[in-house]
Amino acid sequence: MPSIVSIIDVVKEYKLGSVVVPALRGVSLEVHQGDFLSIAGPSGSGKTTLLNLIGCVDTATSGTVLVDGNDTRHLSDRKLTNLRLNTLGFIFQSFNLVSVLSVFQNVEFPLLLQRTLTKSERRDRVMSLLDQVGLASHVDHRPNELSGGQRQRVAVARALVTQPKIVLADEPTANLDSVTGNNIIDLMKELNEKNGTTFIFSTHDAKVMSHANAVIRLADGQIVEQLTPANVQLKSVAEVR
């Protein structure tokens, strides 16, 4: 399979006053289309930083990040934004729905930004996704009228509405109970298998990780373990024991 994300020797440093804090220290990674990749590791290991770089919301201090063939370091803000809009989908830890918009409007939002579909096309797209996440009956609800799991399912629908190549999810289950969390992962997995969408998500929940077909483990800004789809299964079985 061709790789859709290539990370080559990436270093990311944050400046906290006069102190330079390294977040990633020379990370290289290939993500293939259709991967269901989990980034694992303790807090502060650089999981979110890595996701931010792939998600084009942040740029590397050095090294190369290629997203769908685009070198993100050489793109303008406008082009990066377009890349996020058309190629990437985001699922956030705290759902990040626009509170004043209804469920339907939240999901429709990226399509409005794209300005490519007609009103009825948008409607069909949004409704079919809401149907898939099981919220077709909640279209007119406001986010604050929904449970945590329902909100995250709206977020999943929003992330997928533009039919992105890659969906990034930062700790998507952290704010959910385990049953709901599992449901969300199952949903993501299902969409991954059905549409071939690449999912990259960070988590430190072992159960969640077990659904992944590839896992990288970070510690202190470096990849300490990289499991291919083949040996993920073995590893997770061992961990469960």
Added chain:
Amino acid sequence: MGGHLRVLIRIALRNLFASKLNVIIGGIILTGTLLVVVGGALLDSMDQSMSRSIIGSVAGNIQIYSAKSKDPLALFGQMGSEPDLSPIEDFSKVKTALESIPNVKTVVPMGINGALITSGNTVDVALEKMRDLVRQKQQRAANPELEGRYQSQKEYIRQILRVLQSDLKKRELLVTEKSIDPENVAALQRGSSEAFWDGFDRDPLNSLEFLENKIAPQASDADLVYLRYLGTDLDDFQKSFDRIRIVDGQRVPAGHRGFLFSKYFYENVLKLKAARRLDKIKKTVVDQGKLIATSAVKGGQPSEAEQLLKQNQAQTKEIILQLDKIKTQQAVQRLQRELGSSETDLDALLKRFFGMDDANFKHRYSFFYQQLAPLLELYRIRVGDVLTIKAFTRTGYVQSVNVPIYGTFQFQGMEDAALAGSLNLMDLVSFRDLFGYLSADKIEEVDKLKKLAGAEAIDRSRAEDELFGTARKVVAEATPGLIDEDKEPAGNLRALRREELLRRVYSKDEMDNGVLLNGAVILKDPTKLRQTIKEIESVSQREKLNLKAVSWQTAAGLIGQFVSLAKLALYIAVFIIFIVALVIINNAMMMATLQRVHEIGTMRAIGAQRSFVLGLVLTEIIVLGLVFGGTGAAIGTGIVKWLGRVGIAAPNDWFYFFFSGPRLHPWLTAANLIAAFVIVLLVSAISTLYPAFLATRVAPVRAMQAEE
């Protein structure tokens, strides 16, 4: 773009009441719009009303005057004096030239001047009447009716002397002897003595002269009154200024000399003071519903009404001096009945009568006018009298003119306007006489005198020869000794001439041909004012008329600028309010933006461009501006509509002029609303620029960070 705008508006509308900050911003916008709408409408309405007052009373649309004038024209005076204007020599030429401009309907000749007139004091009036009776008695056969009037008038004068004497006694108690002229005391004593009156019938004219010279000046109720008058072609004036209405008397017939008092001036300057004060109290108490006695409420400060009543109680002399014996008796009887008193002294009765309160004011007010006023001369100058006006001419000598008073007038809607009301109307011929320029009459008179005296114009170079040379024959010889009155052309002839002048009818040509100071140009289409001023200027240049044309507003002087100044003040106030609003809105929007960093970051992460975020913030403030500004404008419209229905009462006579009537009924124009909206939206947009810019700088990575 449609999709974008729709989602922006949707978010903006949803956010409208979601944040307390938005409500604060909305409140400011609402108040600001309300202020601009109501304030603007009030001032615009006032501006229009006042322009109606000024245009409709004296100014017309445009005023013209000589460009050689030292001062600018000021129709309502400048700081109490008249501006120094150069005369326009030939009005008919100006009129013909200007009336050739298509938009000029007519040009009304004008000139404003002022003079001090003495309103005859009571003693003078009584003595004059006495002199008249004496003359009649001397000329006609004995007649019991005339004798009765003669005796009654004599008694009346003695009564005046008694009042003056008791007045003097009171004064002696208050001031040191030195300040009282002993000559006055002696004169009064002589005048009130039995001996004087016993001898009166024997030599009435000399006795009267003594009284006129020695006694009359002691009655200090004669006032010098400053009379402002507008000399104009009265006929033209009444046709062009259709708001004029004759109140008492009649119009001045076309071509006649004549004078019309402004009703306001007549009521407020020439009326008996006691009556004037009562009118004033009536206005505050009955018309405005205020109480006379506010001392208790206001903490000791007597109200204006109370002060006026005190003055009435203190100055009863004005009334007493007017009443002869019979009328005094009548007044005493009526007052006794009214007050249920057995007091016989008129002074004491009047003092009691003027001790009015809220309970009895209305009743006593009508009693005064029904029972006492018929016994009195309510006005010092009456319609039908001939008014003698003495004024300084431009060359500095005193010129005197007699004009019959035909009546009083007022400008409709401005009955109580002090400014318009101070101007009285006079015919153009009399005005020219007073102004000191030679009218056709005068030229004729001078020619006649010259012929009579055999005067001749002599060239200067020949003057010596003419005077002392031998070539000339003697024209007249000086006659030493007594002047033969019968042969003198002055005397009777002058009196006859006066009569003739009063009766003479002047033709339109005579009116038009001559000097004047300024002219009112009435336009067919008043909206083309600026353009017409330009046309007048070019005509003036072409015809070498040397005219200056100004708008009514400029012509009105400071008064004309009043509303502009008030407008300026409002706009400065609005400006300051909006600067403050700008700062507050700016801060509030900054806080609102900071509160929404997470949301904005999310939008950016999902794929919203910076321009979208900018649009988001701006749309929000514009929606906010439209919704709250619209509400403010709607409330403002409601207030203006309501005020338009009930009207705002003019707080005093000055405002009467600005309001062009007793109440201002403001109205709203589209311009007021548009101005309010533009200002509000502009201020909102400007105050949001920086927060909006900050919002576009929110990094998409903020979406990943946990919400605080």
